[in-house]
Amino acid sequence: MTQYETVIGLEVHLELKTDSKIFCSSSTSFGGKPNTHVCPVCLGLPGVLPVVNKKVVEDAILVALALNCRIAEFSKFDRKNYYYPDMPKNYQISQYDLPIALNGYLEIELDGELKKIGITRLHMEEDTGKLVHQGTITTTPFSLVDYNRAGVPLLEIVSEPDLRSPEEARIYLEKLKSIIQYTGVSDCRMEEGSLRCDANVSVRQLGKEEFGTKTEIKNMNSFRSLQKALTYEVSRQIEVLGEGGRIVQETRTWDEGQGITLPIRSKEEAHDYRYFPEPDLVPMIIEREWVESVRKRLPELPDARRERYVRDYGLPVYDAGVLTSTKEMADYFEACLNAYSSPKTVSNWIMGDLSRLLNSNNLEINECPVSPVNLASLFKILDEGTISGKIAKVVFEEMFATGKDAGTIVKEKGLVQISDEESLTAIVEEVIAGNPKSVSDYRSGKDKALGFLVGQVMKATKGKANPELVNKLFKEKILN
Amino acid sequence: MIKKSDVEHVALLARLELTDNEKEIYTRQLNDILGHFESLQELETTNVEPMAHVLSLFNVFREDKVDRHLPSENVLANCPDRDEDCFRVPKIV
Numbered sequence: 001m002t003q004y005e006t007v008i009g010l011e012v013h014l015e016l017k018t019d020s021k022i023f024c025s026s027s028t029s030f031g032g033k034p035n036t037h038v039c040p041v042c043l044g045l046p047g048v049l050p051v052v053n054k055k056v057v058e059d060a061i062l063v064a065l066a067l068n069c070r071i072a073e074f075s076k077f078d079r080k081n082y083y084y085p086d087m088p089k090n091y092q093i094s095q096y097d098l099p100i101a102l103n104g105y106l107e108i109e110l111d112g113e114l115k116k117i118g119i120t121r122l123h124m125e126e127d128t129g130k131l132v133h134q135g136t137i138t139t140t141p142f143s144l145v146d147y148n149r150a151g152v153p154l155l156e157i158v159s160e161p162d163l164r165s166p167e168e169a170r171i172y173l174e175k176l177k178s179i180i181q182y183t184g185v186s187d188c189r190m191e192e193g194s195l196r197c198d199a200n201v202s203v204r205q206l207g208k209e210e211f212g213t214k215t216e217i218k219n220m221n222s223f224r225s226l227q228k229a230l231t232y233e234v235s236r237q238i239e240v241l242g243e244g245g246r247i248v249q250e251t252r253t254w255d256e257g258q259g260i261t262l263p264i265r266s267k268e269e270a271h272d273y274r275y276f277p278e279p280d281l282v283p284m285i286i287e288r289e290w291v292e293s294v295r296k297r298l299p300e301l302p303d304a305r306r307e308r309y310v311r312d313y314g315l316p317v318y319d320a321g322v323l324t325s326t327k328e329m330a331d332y333f334e335a336c337l338n339a340y341s342s343p344k345t346v347s348n349w350i351m352g353d354l355s356r357l358l359n360s361n362n363l364e365i366n367e368c369p370v371s372p373v374n375l376a377s378l379f380k381i382l383d384e385g386t387i388s389g390k391i392a393k394v395v396f397e398e399m400f401a402t403g404k405d406a407g408t409i410v411k412e413k414g415l416v417q418i419s420d421e422e423s424l425t426a427i428v429e430e431v432i433a434g435n436p437k438s439v440s441d442y443r444s445g446k447d448k449a450l451g452f453l454v455g456q457v458m459k460a461t462k463g464k465a466n467p468e469l470v471n472k473l474f475k476e477k478i479l480n
Numbered sequence: 481m482i483k484k485s486d487v488e489h490v491a492l493l494a495r496l497e498l499t500d501n502e503k504e505i506y507t508r509q510l511n512d513i514l515g516h517f518e519s520l521q522e523l524e525t526t527n528v529e530p531m532a533h534v535l536s537l538f539n540v541f542r543e544d545k546v547d548r549h550l551p552s553e554n555v556l557a558n559c560p561d562r563d564e565d566c567f568r569v570p571k572i573v
Contacts, residue, residue, distance in 0.1 A: 018544050025547035034565040035555050039548070043555065054541035076532045083495055085569045098532070132566070144566035272493060282540050283532040 002242070003206040006234050007214075008163040008199055009120075012176060014155045014186050015127060015194040016059050021151035022126050023050030023093065023281075028153070030192065034146035042126075042151035044089030049280050052077075056124055056153040057284065059185040060100045061294045063155055064122050066179050066301060069104030071291050076283040077124075080273045085145050086128035094156075096275040099123035100286070106179060107303065108171045109321075117172050118160030127152040155186075161200065161211065166230035170223050173197055174325075178302050182327045190222050199230060202247070203237045212237070213247040217261055219254045229254035233261050305330055313343035322351055328366045339376035349375065353393060357400045369403040370396070378406040386410060387417050390463045419466040421473070424457070427465070428473045431456045442478055450474060482510045 021028055024041035040048045064071055078096035104119035129150040133140035157176065163169045177188045177195060188195040202214035217233055220226040232254075237247055252261040300308075302324045309320035324330045329350065336346045354375070358365060378399065382392045387410055398409045410416055418424060431453055432439055441449035450471070457470045487506050491498050498506070552565060561568040 020544050020546045025542070025545055026549055027546045033552075035567070036552060036565070037549060038555055039550050043550070051540060051542040053544050055544035057541070074532075081493070083493065085567070085572065131572070141571060142561075143569050143572055144563050145569055146566055272489070274493070277532055279533070281533075282535055282537045285538045 004203040004234075004238050004241070005206045005208075006163075006165055007161045007202045007204060007211055008166070008169045008230060009161040010159045010163065010169060010173060011198045011200070012157045012159075012173065013127075013196040013198075014063075014157065014180060014188065016056060016153040016155065016185050017187060017194075018053060018055050018059070018153055020053060022053050022056050022124065022153035023151055026151065032148055034144075034148060037148040038150070042088075043147060044087070050093065052281060052284075053153065057100070057286075058294050058297075059153075059183075060122065060124050060155055061286070061291055062183050062297055063157075063180060063185060064101030064104065065291070065295055065298055066183050067101075067104040067106055067119050067122065067157070067176075069101035069119060069122055071101050071286055072098060073286055073288075074098060074283060075100045075286060077278040077281045078275045079278050080125075080275055082273055085143070086131055087126075087150060088129070088147060092126060092128065093278055093281070094125035094275075095123035098283075100284075106172070106175055108168065108175050110168065110171070115162075115168075117162045117168075120158045120160050122155060122157050125154050125156060126150065127154045161202075166227045166234065169199060169230055170227040173226060174223060175302075178325055182299055182301050183297075184299070184327075193221075197226060199226070199233075201230060201233045201237070203234060203241065212241075213249050215247065215249065215261075216251045217254060218251060218264070221256075225254060225256055228259065229261060232259065236261065299327070302327075302330075309343075313337075315343055315347055319344075319347045319351065323347060326365070328364065332365050332368070332372050335372035336376050339373050340379045342379070345379055346375075349379075349396075353396055357397070361400075369401070370399045374399060374405050381406055381410065385417060385419060385466065387415055388463065388465070388467055390458070390467075391415050391417065394463070415464060417466050418461055418464050419469055421469065424461075424465055424469055425473055427457050427460050428470065428477060431460070432474075432477060439478055442474075482507055482514060486510075 015028075018028055020026060021042055024039050026039045026042050027037045029037065041050055061071055075095065075098050077093050079091045080094045080096070081091045083090055099121045101122040102120070104122070105116045106119065107114045107116055109115075127149050129145055129147040132144040132146070134142075159172065163172055180186055180195075181188050186194055190196070197220055199217045199220070200214045201217055202212040204210065204212040215233065215237070217229055220229045233252070240247060248263075250263050253264045254261055305324040306317075306320045309315045309323060310317055313320075315323070322329075323333045333346060333350055336350070337343060340346060354365075354368070354370070357363075358368060363369075375396075378392060378396060381387055382389065387395060391410075395406055395409050395413075395415060398404070398413070399406060402409070404412075435453060435456065438449040438452050442453065453474055454467060454470050457465050458467070484503055484507050487498070487503050487510065491503075556562050556565070556567070559567050
């Protein structure tokens with residue numbers, strides 16, 4: 001059987017979190033009443049002139065630096081012409097032959113090995129308006145247009161065809177998202193469309209240099225659907241070739257419901273966009289001093305932070321990777337560490353119970369009802385022996401549900417650990433009296449029986465008994 | 481050399497409906513224009529940087545500030561068809 005190699009490149013569109021649009025002073029805020037965040041410029045009315053938002057250029061430089069790109073010394077905007085109602089001007093202002101940045105890379109980890117994925121280019125452009133169809137685009141009798149999003153600044157980041165599997169593509173996109181979130185220029189929410197991804201996919205016989213014919217896949221709205229869509233498309237192409245067929249170069253859309261890709265008609269015949277230099281905008285000269293001043297805004301990026309966690313906190317590489325995957329989680333971890341200096345304890349709780357509750361409640365860590373200081377206070381009363389480890393989990397769930405601090409919950413619910421030897425002795429004696437079989441098992445050397453006996457005390461005290469003390473008491477009473 | 485098929489292609493991209501007679505006229509006229517520009521090719525431009533803009537002006541920027549929006553009624557005042565706050569356009573594909 002012929003062996004095939006998968007070749008994937010990703011084109012990512014990223015909405016920048018500026019206050020105003022890229023070429024005019026209309027608001028970029030999401031979800032307003034249709035056609036209220038618009039002005040004569042983004043509506044393409046005659047006689048108006050666009051002016052570039054300086055923050056967009058600086059954010060583009062910042063992201064480009066984070067992705068190890070070369071920042072152009074000279075850059076300009078171009079017109080991309082196409083006839084489609086998502087842009088009222090009938091063209092989109094984009095960058096063609098002189099993008100703001102070229103030749104970058106990021107590193108992804110595959111089975112413990114680092115792999116460099118090249119970034120071909122990064123450029124600035126304006127987002128389009130939103131079209132609302134009745135049913136699907138092909139069956140709707142008409143479409144409704146909202147231009148609130150038209151002119152929102154976008155960065156387009158194009159990777160080299162360096163990705164060799166759908167999984168690699170997903171890991172690359174996750175890493176890209178992580179790096180961009182650290183720079184703080186975008187929310188990177190795939191579900192809300194502030195991070196969008198198209199993929200160029202082809203397969204070639206293993207060992208061959210030249211690329212196979214590629215298809216472009218659109219409409220993948222989550223990391224999961226990216227991997228699923230690419231997996232489907234790769235097997236479809238291999239099947240077509242295996243049957244002696246040929247791959248048609250075309251744009252295909254991912255149909256999540258059916259789990260397949262389908263060809264779609266392109267916006268414009270043969271993508272004939274007739275680019276030309278945008279006459280309404282003057283070119284940009286990017287002085288190196290400007291680049292260096294933007295570089296000062298660059299935060300510690302995920303790779304560096306992960307290494308620091310391993311080096312300075314002695315955390316396992318896996319923990320460090322999870323904690324630094326988003327800036328918010330790493331910030332939370334460090335805030336917690338400021339109040340309680342045991343990195344591994346903090347890491348275990350954040351990666352365990354905290355992440356579990358965040359996921360099941362569909363919350364991001366910056367929306368966490370338990371503040372880092374509060375979480376640290378739970379560790380402190382745990383260390384002091386006020387509550388047992390088991391009760392700590394109950395207290396934590398309550399903290400998460402109510403936002404109250406650990407001490408208050410322990411008091412209100414009467415969860416203070418029973419460490420009073422006299423009252424525990426009474427319960428221990430009752431358990432011994434009621435379980436002669438386990439007692440004799442334990443006496444004859446079956447350590448497991450002790451666990452059962454301790455469990456009975458825990459049951460009687462609703463988990464509040466001090467486990468160490470209970471163990472000690474059983475040993476004294478049975479073995480002596 | 482512009483062919484009639486080029487004129488048809490460009491007309492389609494611009495959503496222009498042309499009669500056969502018009503296609504002939506525009507093919508001839510566009511070739512005349514290109515012929516005129518050909519004389520510029522005679523200039524020696526080996527050491528001339530391609531021009532990105534006719535003005536020798538660079539780096540014109542605005543600060544990231546939100547200003548007034550156009551009132552909704554004005555936004556939709558000239559549109560031929562609307563549905564409440566949206567522009568309504570014919571079927572696209």
